[in-house]
Amino acid sequence: MNLFSMFRQAVGGAVLVGLAVAATGCQKSGPPRAFVTGTVSYQGKTLTTGEVAFYPESAPTEQPCLALIGRDGTYRMTEILLGKYTVSVVAPAKPLPGQTPRTPPPNRPIPVYIPVKFAKPQSSGLSFEVRDGTQQFDIPLAD
Numbered sequence: 503m504n505l506f507s508m509f510r511q512a513v514g515g516a517v518l519v520g521l522a523v524a525a526t527g528c529q530k531s532g533p534p535r536a537f538v539t540g541t542v543s544y545q546g547k548t549l550t551t552g553e554v555a556f557y558p559e560s561a562p563t564e565q566p567c568l569a570l571i572g573r574d575g576t577y578r579m580t581e582i583l584l585g586k587y588t589v590s591v592v593a594p595a596k597p598l599p600g601q602t603p604r605t606p607p608p609n610r611p612i613p614v615y616i617p618v619k620f621a622k623p624q625s626s627g628l629s630f631e632v633r634d635g636t637q638q639f640d641i642p643l644a645d
Contacts, residue, residue: 536632538579540639542591544616548575552593554641556630557623559586566590566623582632589628591620591641616643
C-alpha cells in the first residue's frame with residue numbers, strides 16, 4: 503500500500519466520521535442543547551484513550567453523539583440535545599488468553615483495558631440525563 507492510498511483512506515474515514523457526527527444529537531441548530539464533560543476511569547485508573555457514546559433513549563436507533571477520551575481521561579460533548587441517554591465506553595479490550603498486549607509507542611500512555619460489556623449500550627449499565635447548561639458526568643467503571 504503506497505502513501506497516497508493510505509492518505510486517501512484516512513481522508514475518506516474522516517469524512518465518514520464527520521457525516522456521522524453531523525447526523526447525531528451534536529448538531530447546533532434546532533432544540534436546546536447542552537455541554538457535558540467528565541472523566542472516564544476503570545477500577546480507579548484513568549482511561550487515556552477511547553470513546554464515549556451517548557445514545558438517545560427517545561430514539562435508540564439514531565446515531566449516538568460521540569466524544570473522544572483524551573490522554574488526561576477527559577471527554578467533552580458539545581451541543582448535545584437535552585434528554586435521557588444510555589451511555590457506552592469503547593476503549594482497548596483486554597487481550598485474549600495467550601495473547602500479550604502490544605507495547606505502546608514511546609511517549610504514549612499505557613492503555614487501560616476494560617471489559618467489552620461497557621462498549622454496548624445494552625450492557626454498560628450507564629445512563630445520564632442531559633439538562634440545560636454545562637454538566638459534569640464522570641464515568642467510573644468497575645467490574
